[in-house]
Amino acid sequence: MIFNSESSRLNSKFEDFILYPRKISGNKNSTNSAVFFDRDGVIIEDCHYIKETEDVKLCPGVKMLLRELYRKNIFIVIITNQSGITKNFLSWKDYKAINNKMIQLIGNPNPINAIYGNSYVSDKPSSNWRKPNPTMILKAAFDLKLDLNKSILIGDRLSDIMAGERAKIPKLFHVLTGHGKKEREEILKLKNNKNICIRSEIFCIKNLKEIRKDLVFLN
Numbered sequence: 001m002i003f004n005s006e007s008s009r010l011n012s013k014f015e016d017f018i019l020y021p022r023k024i025s026g027n028k029n030s031t032n033s034a035v036f037f038d039r040d041g042v043i044i045e046d047c048h049y050i051k052e053t054e055d056v057k058l059c060p061g062v063k064m065l066l067r068e069l070y071r072k073n074i075f076i077v078i079i080t081n082q083s084g085i086t087k088n089f090l091s092w093k094d095y096k097a098i099n100n101k102m103i104q105l106i107g108n109p110n111p112i113n114a115i116y117g118n119s120y121v122s123d124k125p126s127s128n129w130r131k132p133n134p135t136m137i138l139k140a141a142f143d144l145k146l147d148l149n150k151s152i153l154i155g156d157r158l159s160d161i162m163a164g165e166r167a168k169i170p171k172l173f174h175v176l177t178g179h180g181k182k183e184r185e186e187i188l189k190l191k192n193n194k195n196i197c198i199r200s201e202i203f204c205i206k207n208l209k210e211i212r213k214d215l216v217f218l219n
C-alpha cells in the first residue's frame with residue numbers, strides 16, 4: 001500500500017489519531033491483517049453526538065470479538081467521523097473521554113491498536129479524513145503496515161461501507177446496530193447495483209456476534 005505522506009500531514013483542527021502500544025508477535029517483515037471498525041453504532045451505542053461518558057455502552061458482541069482478534073494478533077483500528085466537534089456539540093476533550101470510557105469497558109489489556117477521528121463536516125475535498133473518503137484507512141495502513149487485501153471493515157452507515165470500498169478492502173460488513181436499520185436499504189442498493197464498480201464484497205449482518213465465523217479469512 002502506497003500512501004502519499006504529503007497528503008497525510010495532520011490538520012490538527014480537524015484530525016486526530018492515537019496509536020496504542022501493543023506487542024505483536026509473528027514475522028515483523030510481513031504486513032498485518034486488520035479489522036477496521038466504525039465507533040458509534042458499531043463499538044458503542046450511537047447516542048447522537050455522544051458527549052457524556054455515562055452514556056457509553058458497548059454494542060452486542062464487541063468484547064468477545066475484540067478479545068478474539070487480540071488473541072489472533074489481528075490489528076484493531078477504529079475510524080470515526082465526529083462532525084459534532086466542529087458543530088460545537090462536543091469538544092475534542094469530550095471525544096477523547098468517550099474513547100477512554102469505551103476502552104475501560106472493553107477491559108484490560110486494551111486490544112485496540114489505533115483510533116483515527118476527524119471533525120470535518122463535509123467530505124470535500126476528497127482527500128480529507130471524513131468518510132466516505134478512504135483517507136483514515138489509508139493513513140492507518142501506512143502507519144501500522146497493514147495489508148488492506150487481508151483486512152475487513154465493519155460499519156453501520158453507507159459512508160463506512162463506501163470508505164472501505166474506496167480503500168479496496170475486499171470484505172465489508174454492514175451491521176444493523178446504530179444507524180444500520182435506516183441505512184440497510186441503501187446498502188442493499190449498492191450491493192445489488194451491477195452498474196457501480198464494486199471492488200469489494202458486502203455482507204449484511206445483524207450485529208458483531210455474527211462476524212466471528214468470517215475471521216478465518218484474516219488468518
Ligand SMILES: [Mg+2]
Nearest residue numbers: 038040041156
Ligand atoms: Mg456509525
